[in-house]
Amino acid sequence: MSKYQYQLTDLLRVMARLRDPETGCPWDVRQDFRSIVPSTLEECYELAQAIEHDDFPHVAEELGDVLFQVVFYAQLGRERELFSFESIVDTLVTKLVRRHPHVFADGDIEAVVVDRTAIEAVNETWEKIKQAERKAKSQPGVLADIPVALPALPRAQKLQKRAARVNFDWPDASAVLAKLEEEVAELRQAMACGDRSGIEDEMGDLLFSCVNLARHLKLDAEANLRQANSKFERRFRAVEARAGAAGQVLQQLSAEELDSLWEAVKAEEADGP
Numbered sequence: 001m002s003k004y005q006y007q008l009t010d011l012l013r014v015m016a017r018l019r020d021p022e023t024g025c026p027w028d029v030r031q032d033f034r035s036i037v038p039s040t041l042e043e044c045y046e047l048a049q050a051i052e053h054d055d056f057p058h059v060a061e062e063l064g065d066v067l068f069q070v071v072f073y074a075q076l077g078r079e080r081e082l083f084s085f086e087s088i089v090d091t092l093v094t095k096l097v098r099r100h101p102h103v104f105a106d107g108d109i110e111a112v113v114v115d116r117t118a119i120e121a122v123n124e125t126w127e128k129i130k131q132a133e134r135k136a137k138s139q140p141g142v143l144a145d146i147p148v149a150l151p152a153l154p155r156a157q158k159l160q161k162r163a164a165r166v167n168f169d170w171p172d173a174s175a176v177l178a179k180l181e182e183e184v185a186e187l188r189q190a191m192a193c194g195d196r197s198g199i200e201d202e203m204g205d206l207l208f209s210c211v212n213l214a215r216h217l218k219l220d221a222e223a224n225l226r227q228a229n230s231k232f233e234r235r236f237r238a239v240e241a242r243a244g245a246a247g248q249v250l251q252q253l254s255a256e257e258l259d260s261l262w263e264a265v266k267a268e269e270a271d272g273p
Contacts, residue, residue: 039069043068050062093109170212173213173216
């Protein structure tokens with residue numbers, strides 16, 4: 001007997017109750033596929049934040065919130081007779097088994113493949129299977145099925161990664177760094193000319209090259225930027241605290257005074273506890 005009071009079937013029932021036109025929640029009843037997309041994205045980012053902070057009690061909670069989004073979509077699909085939670089699970093398991101022939105012998109969930117497969121071979125097989133799936137969906141292009149709605153940084157990384165599979169790529173990180181420096185020079189030139197359109201274009205190329213460099217360094221550009229955001233936020237709050245402790249107001253400080261506070265915070269972090 002489970003030590004937990006509720007199970008998955010209870011969650012599905014709660015969702016159905018929330019959507020009941022007569023006795024459900026007025027807010028939940030008004031929602032549709034499009035209206036809950038912002039909530040879905042927000043929950044995924046909150047999950048990522050909890051993971052990045054090793055806040056595992058909240059990881060469990062945020063996973064529940066993400067699961068609720070899946071259940072919500074499933075209920076909407078059931079109501080319109082488009083799909084159900086059961087069909088979502090069936091489609092997922094079918095896809096996972098199909099994409100892991102190195103684990104599930106003959107497509108059987110319990111059948112074990114005796115010989116272990118190297119990760120390089122796994123990646124190659126994975127891409128071949130996905131390419132076959134794209135062709136079956138009439139999406140044969142190399143860049144097909146990369147969602148336009150993805151945040152720009154991870155989408156850039158996916159575009160570059162996919163192109164690299166057909167050898168459309170820089171040879172190494174050094175070559176990308178040289179390209180990055182070239183893009184900086186072109187941006188400087190556009191700025192010197194006051195060409196707004198050119199500045200926007202070159203700024204985009206510069207960002208795209210930064211993502212490319214991160215990929216070649218085997219880093220995740222989105223995760224790197226989130227870390228940089230967190231570091232800036234932490235340091236800026238410390239600057240505010242230092243200024244407040246000295247009876248100072250940030251808006252009244254000179255650029256040199258602000259920079260001095262910033263460098264003091266950085267030095268304090270470098271010294272560590």
